[in-house]
Amino acid sequence: MLRIAVQAKGRLYEETMELMKEAGIKLSNAKRTLLIPSKNFPIEVLFLRDDDIPQSVASGVADVGIVGENEFVEKEEDAQIVKRLGFSKCRISLAIPKDVDYQGVNWFNGKKIATSYPVILQNFLNANNIKADIHVITGSVEIAPGIGLSDAIFDIVSSGSTLVSNHLKEVEIVMQSEAVLIGHNALSEEKKEILDELMFRFDSVQKAEGKKYILLNAPNENLKEIINTLPGMKSPTIMPLAEEGWSSVHSVIDDKQFWDVINKIKGLGAQGILVVPIEKMIL
CATH class of the missing domain: 3.40.190.10 (Periplasmic binding protein-like II)
Incomplete structure (x- = not known):
């Protein structure tokens, strides 16, 4: 069982709970409970004041913790940053x-x-x-x-x-x-394995943020140009359509590039463009 310390209230608490939910970790809705075990993952959540989290991790009261980097740096406790989480900036x-x-x-x-x-x-x-x-x-x-x-x-x-x-x-x-995941310096091998799985889930959630999955029909005569326009993870998926001269193209694009990319591929003859939000991304 891995014990993770998180802030008991505030914006960091809300964003941490949302990350846990997106990572498939179920927690009970018990109110005013200091320690809550997960229903489906080998962790228990310890709710603390944000400025108490670095010390709790350094001392081994908690194995890991999610805290603002500013609090971690201010407290100068003997723990390590395991992962930057990209929220509460x-x-x-x-x-x-x-x-x-x-x-x-x-x-x-x-x-x-x-x-x-x-x-x-x-x-x-x-x-x-x-x-x-x-x-x-x-x-x-x-x-x-x-x-x-x-x-x-x-x-x-x-x-x-x-x-x-x-x-x-x-x-x-x-x-x-920003929010960071900090860890105790002497975790057991069993707890390291649980932490690795936890970080894998967090990574999958984070990689999906700001990404869209798009499907479109492309004329084969402009297929190469359309493929070069799409910034996919590796390369777009291409499948021939029943109608001769057309192919179905599947790819992933970033929100920041979305409208620019859409306008370019429309200009190259792309039709039937379908945009789907991504919940998780496993690379």
């Missing part, structure tokens, strides 16, 4: 009052900075030879300059709307963060 940035004339990082010399991430901030200041007073706050860091508690803040930024509403502007991006 944000950045950790320095922000100052919007009416301040900012000329560069030297502005922070002698200033007071409010943050919930003193370790990451201190490392940044040391790297830039900046001496500033770090004021540690848990909670609404962004209000600190407005009430005179600090000159600047160092905090998570997603859309930036919270900064705007507090009359702040982002001036230095210190770190990019």
